[in-house]
Amino acid sequence: MARKPPTNPRKNASQARSRATVDALIEATARILVREGFEKASTNRIAEIAGVSVGSLYQYFPSKEALVAAVIDRHNDEIMTVVRAAFAEVADMPIEKAVRRLVTVAIEAHHIDPDLHRVLAEQIPRIGQLKDVEASNREVHALVRAYLESHRKEMRRIDPDLAAFICVSAIEAVAHNTVLNGAEMLSEKTVRTLVDETTRMVVGYLR
Amino acid sequence: MARKPPTNPRKNASQARSRATVDALIEATARILVREGFEKASTNRIAEIAGVSVGSLYQYFPSKEALVAAVIDRHNDEIMTVVRAAFAEVADMPIEKAVRRLVTVAIEAHHIDPDLHRVLAEQIPRIGQLKDVEASNREVHALVRAYLESHRKEMRRIDPDLAAFICVSAIEAVAHNTVLNGAEMLSEKTVRTLVDETTRMVVGYLR
Amino acid sequence: MARKPPTNPRKNASQARSRATVDALIEATARILVREGFEKASTNRIAEIAGVSVGSLYQYFPSKEALVAAVIDRHNDEIMTVVRAAFAEVADMPIEKAVRRLVTVAIEAHHIDPDLHRVLAEQIPRIGQLKDVEASNREVHALVRAYLESHRKEMRRIDPDLAAFICVSAIEAVAHNTVLNGAEMLSEKTVRTLVDETTRMVVGYLR
Amino acid sequence: MARKPPTNPRKNASQARSRATVDALIEATARILVREGFEKASTNRIAEIAGVSVGSLYQYFPSKEALVAAVIDRHNDEIMTVVRAAFAEVADMPIEKAVRRLVTVAIEAHHIDPDLHRVLAEQIPRIGQLKDVEASNREVHALVRAYLESHRKEMRRIDPDLAAFICVSAIEAVAHNTVLNGAEMLSEKTVRTLVDETTRMVVGYLR
DNA sequence: GATGAATGAGATTTCATTCAT
DNA sequence: CATGAATGAAATCTCATTCAT
Numbered sequence: 001m002a003r004k005p006p007t008n009p010r011k012n013a014s015q016a017r018s019r020a021t022v023d024a025l026i027e028a029t030a031r032i033l034v035r036e037g038f039e040k041a042s043t044n045r046i047a048e049i050a051g052v053s054v055g056s057l058y059q060y061f062p063s064k065e066a067l068v069a070a071v072i073d074r075h076n077d078e079i080m081t082v083v084r085a086a087f088a089e090v091a092d093m094p095i096e097k098a099v100r101r102l103v104t105v106a107i108e109a110h111h112i113d114p115d116l117h118r119v120l121a122e123q124i125p126r127i128g129q130l131k132d133v134e135a136s137n138r139e140v141h142a143l144v145r146a147y148l149e150s151h152r153k154e155m156r157r158i159d160p161d162l163a164a165f166i167c168v169s170a171i172e173a174v175a176h177n178t179v180l181n182g183a184e185m186l187s188e189k190t191v192r193t194l195v196d197e198t199t200r201m202v203v204g205y206l207r
Numbered sequence: 208m209a210r211k212p213p214t215n216p217r218k219n220a221s222q223a224r225s226r227a228t229v230d231a232l233i234e235a236t237a238r239i240l241v242r243e244g245f246e247k248a249s250t251n252r253i254a255e256i257a258g259v260s261v262g263s264l265y266q267y268f269p270s271k272e273a274l275v276a277a278v279i280d281r282h283n284d285e286i287m288t289v290v291r292a293a294f295a296e297v298a299d300m301p302i303e304k305a306v307r308r309l310v311t312v313a314i315e316a317h318h319i320d321p322d323l324h325r326v327l328a329e330q331i332p333r334i335g336q337l338k339d340v341e342a343s344n345r346e347v348h349a350l351v352r353a354y355l356e357s358h359r360k361e362m363r364r365i366d367p368d369l370a371a372f373i374c375v376s377a378i379e380a381v382a383h384n385t386v387l388n389g390a391e392m393l394s395e396k397t398v399r400t401l402v403d404e405t406t407r408m409v410v411g412y413l414r
Numbered sequence: 415m416a417r418k419p420p421t422n423p424r425k426n427a428s429q430a431r432s433r434a435t436v437d438a439l440i441e442a443t444a445r446i447l448v449r450e451g452f453e454k455a456s457t458n459r460i461a462e463i464a465g466v467s468v469g470s471l472y473q474y475f476p477s478k479e480a481l482v483a484a485v486i487d488r489h490n491d492e493i494m495t496v497v498r499a500a501f502a503e504v505a506d507m508p509i510e511k512a513v514r515r516l517v518t519v520a521i522e523a524h525h526i527d528p529d530l531h532r533v534l535a536e537q538i539p540r541i542g543q544l545k546d547v548e549a550s551n552r553e554v555h556a557l558v559r560a561y562l563e564s565h566r567k568e569m570r571r572i573d574p575d576l577a578a579f580i581c582v583s584a585i586e587a588v589a590h591n592t593v594l595n596g597a598e599m600l601s602e603k604t605v606r607t608l609v610d611e612t613t614r615m616v617v618g619y620l621r
Numbered sequence: 622m623a624r625k626p627p628t629n630p631r632k633n634a635s636q637a638r639s640r641a642t643v644d645a646l647i648e649a650t651a652r653i654l655v656r657e658g659f660e661k662a663s664t665n666r667i668a669e670i671a672g673v674s675v676g677s678l679y680q681y682f683p684s685k686e687a688l689v690a691a692v693i694d695r696h697n698d699e700i701m702t703v704v705r706a707a708f709a710e711v712a713d714m715p716i717e718k719a720v721r722r723l724v725t726v727a728i729e730a731h732h733i734d735p736d737l738h739r740v741l742a743e744q745i746p747r748i749g750q751l752k753d754v755e756a757s758n759r760e761v762h763a764l765v766r767a768y769l770e771s772h773r774k775e776m777r778r779i780d781p782d783l784a785a786f787i788c789v790s791a792i793e794a795v796a797h798n799t800v801l802n803g804a805e806m807l808s809e810k811t812v813r814t815l816v817d818e819t820t821r822m823v824v825g826y827l828r
Numbered sequence: 829g830a831t832g833a834a835t836g837a838g839a840t841t842t843c844a845t846t847c848a849t
Numbered sequence: 850c851a852t853g854a855a856t857g858a859a860a861t862c863t864c865a866t867t868c869a870t
Contacts, residue, residue, distance in 0.1 A: 014833065014870080021833080042860060053835045058862060159400075164382060166404055173380030175374060193366075197373055197412075205408035221850085249843055249851095260852045261845080271844060431849095431854070456839060467856045472841065573814075580795060580818055584648075587794030588787060607780075611787055615826035635829085663864055665832095674831045675866080685865060 006108045022060050024050040034115045038123040043067075046187045072120055075133045080136050085150055095154045095206060098147065100199045106175040107191065114179050121180065132196045148206070155206045167202055174198045229267050229277075231257040236278050241322045243332045250274070252364045280339045286316045287343050294350045302361045302413060304355065306330055313382040314398065321386050328387065351375055355413070362413045374409055381405050436474050438464040444485045448529045452537040457481070486534055487546045493523045494550050501557045509568045509620060512561065514613045520589040521605065528593050535594065558582055562620070569620045581616055588612050641679050643691075645671040654680045655736045659744045664688070693741055694753045694809055700730045701757050708764045716775045716827060719768065721820045727796040728812065735800050742801065765789055769827070776827045795819050 028050035032041045043064050047054045061067045086105040089100040110117060145164040148155070178194065239248045249272050252412035254261045268274045293312040297305040317324060351371040355362070385401065441465035446455045457478050463467045475481045500519040504512040524531060559578040562569070590610065631754045649671035652663045664685050668675045707726040713717040731738060766785040769776070799815065 017833065017870095040365065043862080044860080054862075055835050055864080056833075059833070066860070094247060121249040153841085162404060163399065165384070166401075166408060169380035169384050170408065173376035175375050177372070193374075201373060201408060201412035202376065204411040205404075225850095250845080251843070254853095262847085263850080265845070266850070328860050433777035435854080457841080468841080469856050470854070473854070478840070486847080530849080531738040576814065576818060579798070580815075580822060583794035583798050584791040584822065591786070591790050606786075607783065611783060611826075615787060615822060617792065619822035639829095663854070664862070664866080667833095676831050676868085677829080680829070 017121075018060070021052055021056055024052055025057055025060065025067060026070050027150055028075055029067050029114055030074075030113075031121045033068075033071065033123070038068075038119070041068075041197070059096055063155050068124060069132075071116075072124070075113065075116055075120060076132055076136055078112050080139070082109045082112070083140065084143075087147065090147065091150070096199070096203050098151075099202050099206075103171055103174070103198045106171050107195065110175040110179045117179055121176070123190060141165070141168055158206065163206065166205070170202060171198060209309055211339055225267070228263060229383060230258075231259060231272060232264055233277050233281055236274050237281075237320075237323055240275075240278065240326045240330070241320075245326070248275075254401050275331060279331070280322075282327060283339055283343055284321065285319050287346070289316045289319070290347065291350075294354065297354065298357070302358055303406070305358070306409050306413075307402060310378055310381070310402050310405045313378050314385055314402065315380040317386045324386055328383070330384055335357075348372070350414070365413070370413065373412070377409060378405060432474070435464075435466055436472055437476055438466055439471055439474065439481060440484050440488055442483050444488075444527075444530055447482075447485065447537070448597070452482075455482075464479065472513070482538060483546075485530075486538070489527065489530060489534060490550055492526050494553070496523045496526070501561065503565070509565055510613070510617050513616050513620075514563075514609060514616045516586070517585055517609050517612045517616070520585050521592055524589040525595045531593055535590070536550065555579070555582055560602060572620065577620065584616060585612060599607075627771060639681070642671075642673055642677060645673060646678055646681060647695055648689060649738055650688050651695075651734075654689075654732075654740045654744075655665075656693065659740070675681050680827055685721070687793070689745060690753075692737075693745070696734065696737055697753055697757055698735050703733070704761060705729045705764075708768065711768065712771070716772055717824050719772070720823050720827075722815060724792055724795070724816050724819045724823070727792050728799055728816065731796040731800045738800055742797070762786070779827070784827065787826070791823060792819060 025046065026101065028046050029041060032046060036087060041064075043057055044054055046064075046067065047057045050057070057067070063071065082105060086102055090101050093101065141161075141164050144167055145160045148158075148160045148163055148167075152160075228364075232253065237249060237251050239253060242403055248271075250264055251261050253274065254264045257264070258323060264274070268277065289312060293309055297308050317399065348368075348371050352367045355365075355367045355370055359367075381401065439460065442460050443455060446460060446463060455470055455478075458468055459476075460481065461471045464471070470480070475484065498520060500516055504515050507515065555575075555578050558581055559574045562572075562574045562577055562581075566574075588608065633820060642789065644669065650662060650665050653667060661800075662685075662686065664678055665675050668678045671678070678688070682691065703726060707723055711722050762782075762785050765788055766781045769781045769784055769788075771778075795815065
């Protein structure tokens with residue numbers, strides 16, 4: 001049986017403190033981005049809102065970009081968690097049910113923190129190449145492609161990469177544009193109609 | 208009957224000069240945006256590249272944003288010219304032919320100055336609400352809607368606004384993502400396939 | 415006969431203005447260096463003392479280092495002007511008279527703005543490789559060497575580079591250490607003794 | 622007979638540890654100074670290289686300046702140890718032999734850790750008035766003066782302070798400039814010639 | 829004592845904009 | 850109208866130092 005490691009309160013304490021600082025900084029950045037826009041998000045202001053000194057900010061993030069990137073990543077992770085779950089759930093469903101579910105999730109996912117989503121989409125000059133976002137894009141593409149391949153029998157003959165590209169583009173565009181407009185105030189019914197129509201388009205295309 | 212203005216060479220000369228200055232400034236801005244990115248596009252640098260003094264820049268544009276907006280507008284206008292022509296051309300075509308044409312044009316339009324297009328899409332923190340772009344979006348929506356309404360007989364019953372929203376989203380997304388990837392080097396054949404598939408999806412959806 | 419160029423008051427005016435700004439900045443830097451030390455010489459403070467905005471400072475000097483380097487260069491130029499004149503004056507003098515004159519000039523030259531000289535010697539982390547200073551060192555070496563070569567008959571056989579190295583080192587050291595101590599308050603008599611002794615040493619060495 | 626201190630392992634251990642920490646800090650400072658220059662020598666970095674926390678650094682040194690001063694002092698002590706030994710050795714030698722030895726030692730002493738020597742000479746804004754260095758200067762002056770006085774019979778009549786000033790200046794300058802140039806790569810022969818010449822100059826001057 | 833997270837004053841530098849010429 | 854020197858607010862980032870654990 002493994003010897004229990006000695007509880008190391010010192011280190012734990014400081015790790016917890018570090019973690020809290022990092023979280024506060026990311027959270028503060030997100031808040032400012034949403035409430036005051038990218039322009040107003042200076043590092044001093046972010047630190048101030050986070051209740052932390054600028055020095056601490058630079059202890060954990062090498063630059064302002066890194067901080068914004070962290071916000072984007074966090075948002076991205078939240079979306080991807082939902083998306084991955086949806087694909088797991090959908091794996092064995094027949095095409096129509098699966099697409100409906102995925103469209104629904106796409107719209108829901110784009111509605112996670114919709115204000116932040118909008119700011120990130122509209123106001124942030126793309127940082128670096130946003131590797132994590134690109135990775136997510138590729139992952140989604142791969143997930144769709146995998147689904148299409150394993151359900152090939154339900155569809156017409158079709159190049160899976162091409163089909164994945166088109167489906168992802170279409171579904172994301174609908175979800176995206178939905179948020180960019182007055183996303184929050186969509187009625188249940190409208191959303192359902194949107195889902196119906198998008199599903200019809202995609203399924204029709206694949207069959 | 209319009210009163211013919213007296214030939215006023217002085218004024219014409221200076222009008223022509225003004226126009227040239229304005230163009231040079233917009234062009235310089237576009238070039239810097241493409242070649243060096245948004246960060247490097249300072250007003251002093253823009254003026255320098257345009258071969259004009261900063262003072263003159265501010266004679267014609269009240270702010271840096273106005274200048275970037277002018278670039279966006281110019282690009283937007285070019286696209287809209289092509290797009291409007293396409294809709295005129297397509298007005299009486301049957302649905303399949305029309306959609307194919309529109310999809311083709313959408314992709315072509317996104318390939319007008321693709322580098323600039325990419326920079327504008329990726330790097331520019333949206334200025335104001337970009338009224339002209341939004342107006343264009345609405346115009347496109349209206350044009351699609353109008354086409355759908357006047358060809359209603361070729362389609363299933365469907366809410367024209369909703370259908371326009373979905374079609375525009377899907378078509379634009381495909382065109383957009385196509386540029387954002389290695390747009391320039393797409394083979395004829397790949398483009399045709401892309402057009403075929405997108406057309407199939409949209410037509411299938413409308414019928 | 416050449417057409418007289420049109421007096422261009424605009425450009426002259428602005429050139430004069432630029433020049434005045436540059437001078438004010440160098441002067442302000444020197445003053446702060448002397449009065450408050452290197453540590454206190456921030457760019458904002460320099461600009462303030464120069465009666466100019468920081469922006470202007472950076473219009474003319476790319477960095478704080480460049481500014482300090484300009485001060486050093488200016489001081490160096492003043493010294494070199496005196497030194498070059500001395501060598502011209504001394505060219506045809508016999509060795510003893512020449513050395514005496516050069517030692518005198520060396521001490522005098524190190525006494526040009528002695529406070530500044532001390533600060534530059536003691537407090538300034540050498541910037542870049544201080545190319546102008548190194549160039550001056552080489553020039554002095556070359557001047558001494560040239561003198562020695564053309565007066566070879568008055569001396570023992572000796573490697574001119576080596577001799578120049580030793581003579582320059584010795585003379586400069588005396589002058590330098592003289593300033594670093596309570597330079598300003600040296601009596602006429604003390605200086606004369608210093609010159610006598612140094613001359614004796616150097617001449618004795620060369621003969 | 623000295624009272625033997627009671628072996629106090631606890632205290633000795635901690636004294637030894639303290640001493641080790643202090644040494645590590647001084648050593649780390651010197652290394653960074655040499656390898657990365659004064660600019661890069663931040664206290665955090667020094668502590669890191671020393672394998673110690675910043676907090677500990679401040680346990681032993683009240684400020685960054687104190688740390689740099691300690692480096693200077695250590696280097697100075699090493700030089701002075703050599704120099705003092707040389708003067709002891711030389712005390713009864715006749716003037717020529719003595720000077721030759723002292724010049725040799727001066728050059729050798731300036732070659733102790735020549736990289737560090739160069740950095741200290743070129744890059745460090747003098748700290749405080751560097752009391753230890755000034756004390757060393759005075760000590761050297763006194764040693765030379767004492768030698769001169771006790772060997773007065775071998776020389777012409779001469780003010781010992783003045784002569785000491787001149788001799789020290791000259792010898793140090795040669796040694797110093799030798800290091801500042803490509804000191805490391807001096808051939809045996811070159812060094813000997815340098816020593817010969819400098820000796821000749823100084824002895825010639827004193828006689 | 830030791831640790832290292834936190835501090836925050838302050839330094840350098842940029843750049844949209846103005847305005848005297 | 851054009852010019853471009855000048856402005857100065859503001860942004861990013863560093864680093865010597867402190868102090869709770």
